[in-house]
Amino acid sequence: MQSGEAGGPRRRLSMREPTVNYARAQPSADAATAPRARLADWTPSCTARRIHALITDKESALATGKDGNSHEAWGSRIGLILAMAGNAVGLGNFLRFPRQAAANGGGSFMIAYFTALILLGIPLMWIEWGLGRNGGRYRKGHIPGMFAAIWKHPAAKYVGAIGLVVPLVVMIYYTYIESWTAAFAYFSLTKDYWGITTQDGMVGYLQSFQAISADGAKVYHHTYTPYLFFIGTLFINIFVLSKGIGGGIEKLAKIGMPILFLFAIILAGVVLFLPAQPGIGATPWNGLEFIYKPDLSRLGEPGVWLASAGQIFFTLSVGMCTLTAYASYLSKKDDITLNGLATAATNETAEVVLGGTIAIPAAVVFFGVSGAMAIAQSGSFNLGFATMPVVFQQLPFGNLLGVAWFGLLFFAGITSSVAMLTPITAFLREEFGLRREPVAWSLGALCLLFGLMHVHWLQHGVLDEWDYWAGTFGLVVVAVLEVIVFMWIFTPAKAWESMHEGADLRIPEIFKFVMTYVTPLYLLYILAWWGWVDAIPILLREKSAGGGPVNPADAPYIAFSRAIIVLLAIVAVVLIKMAWVRNKYDDRKGFAVADHTGEAA
């Protein structure tokens, strides 16, 4: 804190100036002008201060941007990390990871998985935090601005358009899936599915909810039920978004993440002590062996390495442009290296320790190893929405455990989906000077419009189509572009220096080489492989995005859903052009520094 900040010079600080900059106050001239309220906030015990900070919000009007137009800030470091981790921890941690581990050689998968974490995941995490914070210096919380700030070329902003489209598209269908978890939490509480005790029966129940039941199958739900849950879930998302970074997203993370971990720990504890069932004879430990048993012969298979790299990629939410958007609300005095590592570690704990201990071991106890294998191969959603409800019905307080399971998935989902609208919200606010609330609710209307398409046409594969192009292939494309812009165009030396501004952790020098060469080559390999094996056949409709057989009757729906993505991309490009003209940006000169420290670059 600079001398006299509380007095006249305060106006020099932007609205992102931290709430409690007095934390750095020297007890001299600064204290002389410190407001009384700040003195009152001080507590004598270091531990008490930390606990107090963990459980309370210290955001002020400055941090929460209550004026509606200010650039916002994080209110606390723990809030930032929880929000970042909440963004990363998603449905995939609890449904996708155990399935991938079991299907790809168990212990062999874990070797490839941790290799990918070190060479791909954590470096990309640091790159995204660095790229985001660098963009924040120019008050750019969106990829077009972040790219243009570094790559001073007219094409940079248009290349960055993908960073607006991908998170928006993913958010739309992801919120719909998230609404399933909310619905099943409610169905668990009310014991709506109680009595359906077979896997096939629960699959039928899930399909009834999704309104995709086969002809003649029993229908359990009204046709409007999935629409109601989708609209409700979307409303919660938009409400949180409309409250901003400090007042909405950070508060959600501070509430949602502890609940998520609490539910996960309870469920893992219950599963680990499940007794062997009559006629099955398997224990949870057989389930853990199913995941971790090393089949080292599979280490030579490219598929295992690609599967593990893909899992690391998706679980850390890299390429989603959400980490960059969140990091843009940091100043160059703030640490990003240790925060980034803590975020990745938190996500890995949720995935490896908790995610691997719940669904698959529970399925093995009640269905045996071969039954669990068949369930795992039938898809993540069957494991989560059909198998687990069958398991809960066999347990004491099963409906409450069902609420915990689906509540866990709901909080994992919402802390991710809210983040996905942050990049485009930042773009509209920063470039067009729009207020947060109208932007949030307008985006909500857009998400509702296109989300209803997924609810209505789920059986035609439109969700799988969007999931592939935006949520799978698109993420890798974005990540490749981010690495090229930040590590190659910005130059490794500048990127390295930028990442270490304000750093609490010195990254080992070897990672400079890794981030410059290994990570981009790893990504390009994944992109090329997936492009050849999946993207081209899916594009040509030789293969379905969902993995099932191609149904010619779905072709018009698929074409329509693709057209919407293209339309959104065109709109994004037009908006970028308008923003650049409106704000008279010079592509070759870049942007003026707007770092909230008020210091020159």
Add this chain to the structure above:
Amino acid sequence: MSTSAILFMAGSWTFVLGLTFWSFAKLMKDNQHFDPDGLGPAVPPKPAETEKSPG
């Protein structure tokens, strides 16, 4: 569980839990570079001279 599976599980858990505890311990200990951290001052600010009631 077989010994090899236990070893892989123990190794995996140790790695991620170790990384998590180490990073958070360092974060709490070396909390120097995050201005809006909400942790308050390291030492209590002295009451301002100008805020004392006039003698």
